[in-house]
Amino acid sequence: MTSLSRLSPPFAPGTVWLVGAGPGDPGLLTIHAMNALAAADVIVYDALVDPAVLSFAREGAVLEFAGKRGGKPSAVQRDICERLIELACDGKRVLRLKGGDPFIFGRGGEEALALSDAGVAFRIIPGVSSGLAALAIHGVPATMRRTNHAVILATGHAAPDAQIEWTSLARTGAPIVLYMAVSSLPSIVEGLLAGGLAGDTPAIAVHGATTGKESIVEGTLEVLPRLAEEGLIRSPAIVAIGAIAAFRSAIVNHLLEFGSEAAQ
Ligand SMILES: C[S@@+](CC[C@H](N)C(=O)[O-])C[C@H]1O[C@@H](n2cnc3c(N)ncnc32)[C@H](O)[C@@H]1O
Known part of the structure; x- marks a missing residue:
């Protein structure tokens, strides 16, 4: 061997x-x-x-x-x-x-x-990367053949002299996977809605993915800021927005829980 x-x-x-x-x-x-x-x-x-x-x-x-x-x-x-x-x-x-x-x-x-x-x-x-792992372990495919041909990985925390064009990202129609975004969710969601994403676009947030502190919240784009304000989405978290987030509900009943002894 x-x-x-x-x-x-x-x-x-x-x-x-x-x-x-x-x-x-x-x-x-x-x-x-x-x-x-x-x-x-x-x-x-x-x-x-x-x-x-x-x-x-x-x-x-x-x-x-x-x-x-x-x-x-x-x-x-x-x-x-x-x-x-x-x-x-x-x-x-x-x-x-x-x-x-x-x-x-x-x-x-x-x-x-x-x-x-x-x-x-x-x-x-x-x-x-946490952005892919947090989704995969919970049954959210980053790409799905008939759903999306691209996926956007974005940070909610731009460099001090940079600005993130949320309206432009929304117009691509591609699902968006957010890193470091919990504290900026209100302005991010505002930008995505202004760019044409529907308020009821599926969303999922995973805190502490694959660690003993993991928690998941499912919802829609428009409720994300409230969920964060209520402490239901905490940093560090990955937040995914787009049709891919809804796939989980179709498979979750038979999805075995991810994890090793060490991570629990
Ligand atoms: C500085 S970035 C580092 C990202 C890292 N290089 C990666 O590829 O996953 C830190 C952000 O990654 C995300 N993150 C890292 N580990 C995570 C985990 N276990 N669960 C959820 N989010 C995580 C959070 O959005 C956090 O704010």
Whole structure:
């Protein structure tokens, strides 16, 4: 039988692996991510990396928190990049572990640019993004052959100098999967309605997908702000809006609950 550790390249000292940890449940880690956890000297991890994932770290590995936590001072992106470069220059095997996929609303691109500019060798290991996992485990297909030919992944939290054109996104007719959107739902919904989406467009929100804190709320576009205001949709959550969200009701009766012991 092939040993799983042989499926990954060696983790060389002085390099950085930029790895997606998936949405929470360690069962959704890739084999490369598991092998990186078993080999890394230092693991620089984000707030949304589940503790169950970190439990696979090699004994003796140093765990450094570099995430953003509500209400507490956030790690500055520039400092995180500098820290990764410093650790690599010290000859460490540096695992930069990010929730979901590092290149989907994870600022992994900025870290890759910084490492490249500094001449540090690095590898990028994709992860299962929460936007797709949260839907799939609850029976919501991101694409359905006769329902949609495209799907939009959007953030509710644009860069300070940017604006998100919700009316234009609504006009595409494609379902919209929102990350980091809970606190901005009123303005997002207003924009989508102005762009022509019907108030009764199906919607689903999944908080803490694949973790022990998971909750799901089903509704329609127009009630999303009220559900958030009442605390029924809490961050971190994925909110999906579009006909795909209604598919779940047709299959949910026979859908086995997702999850491993560790995630419960
Ligand atoms: C900074 S983004 C990171 C996204 C991540 N790179 C990914 O691919 O999933 C953080 C947002 O991802 C979403 N998120 C991450 N993990 C989640 C989970 N387990 N359940 C629901 N939403 C999650 C939430 O919208 C959260 O506000």
